[in-house]
Amino acid sequence: MAIVLGPNRYGKAETRVVRVSRDGDAHRIKDLSVSVSLSGDMDEVHLSGDNSAVLPTDSQKNTVFAFARQHGIGEIEDFALLLARHFVDSQRAVAHARVEIHEYGWDRIAGPHSFVRDGGEVRTALVHSDGTGGAESVVSGLTDLVVLKSTGSEFHGFAEDAYTTLAPTDDRILATAVTARWRYRALGAPWGESYRAARAALLGAFAGTHSLSLQQTLYQMGRRVLGERPEICEVRMAMPNKHHFLVDLKPFGLDNDNEVYFAADRPYGLIEGSVLIDDAPDAPSAWV
Structure with missing residues (x-):
């Protein structure tokens, strides 16, 4: 009986990032939970413990924060595509990236800098990407x-x-x-x-x-x-x-x-x- 490794992926789940846009007098808030999952040529980390193909999940978390600062956060679908393409394009071992984002809404209250958490639904986006020029898909939605x-x-x-x-x-x-x-x-x-x-x-x-x-x-x-x-x-x-x-x-x-x-x-x-x-x-x- 042969025992083999099946499909696998790994990543950083539920990175909470809040981006405050301070353009002008009235601030805007983007509050996200970002989950990244990567797959590709990574068998050896399972079979022999060779980590050379593994981008640490801590690095994935840091990328989310850095991209939020460098690129800002507009529509969550665009932000998910930006992240997914980056991981595939920048890492030789990564052939496919899955990025799922949940967005939590905030409503402005009195004044330009005060908000109340919207108690309604959560907006969602799920992106798959094989890198720039490769196959990609976007699924949007909501929960609750x-x-x-x-x-x-x-x-x-x-x-x-x-x-x-x-x-x-x-x-x-x-x-x-x-x-x-x-x-x-x-x-x-x-x-x-x-x-x-x-x-x-x-x-x-x-x-x-x-x-x-x-x-x-x-x-x-x-x-x-x-x-x-x-x-x-x-x-x-x-x-x-x-x-x-x-x-x-x-x-x-x-x-x-x-x-x-x-x-x-x-x-x-x-x-x-x-x-x-x-x-x-x-x-x-x-x-x-």
Whole structure:
């Protein structure tokens, strides 16, 4: 029986970098978590402990900080591409770089120098690069976009078995925390504009769809993004069903006309799916 080394990669995960732009009187903040992963001709570090092909993860962390200072941080997709290309182009042993960035928003409050952390979703970007002139891909998205509909949602006509206790309903609360990622047809998209428009499309479809299931809502949300943003060719989503159960208030002599609910955090249904253009270029490695 032969034992061999399989695919491998390494890097520095979750480097937190905050960049304050002090141009003019009003400051701007970029707050990121950057994860780098490199792969290539690195078998010997595993097989014999030869570190000559290994760029220390500490150096990767320092590169993130240095690039933030030297180049600034605009759209996170551009910053991720800059980093990924640098690692492949500058290191002989590195053939492929994966850079994932999460951006945390800040809102300006009174005065030009004070901010409050935006408690909403986290913007994300995932870039793969084989270096300048090589194959590259960009996947943008968001996590923890928490949304709720207090009506306009039904769930009935489902399959039943000996263990089914769930009652059909034609009026329920529908709540979820959306994780959505979208893939572009090509590089060079207007990243910031695309993000804002895709987010607005997701929210618009969620609010505007009379839901017969969370699956139906997921599809309509992805469909809206693709219909409004031609630069995007595929949307993948994960949407936990944040169950809200009507509380039985009869023991207290009270009625409950869909007004008081128990919000259960677990277990929960998890709905996942993708929506894509039928002629979308194939790029499965872009997602991982």
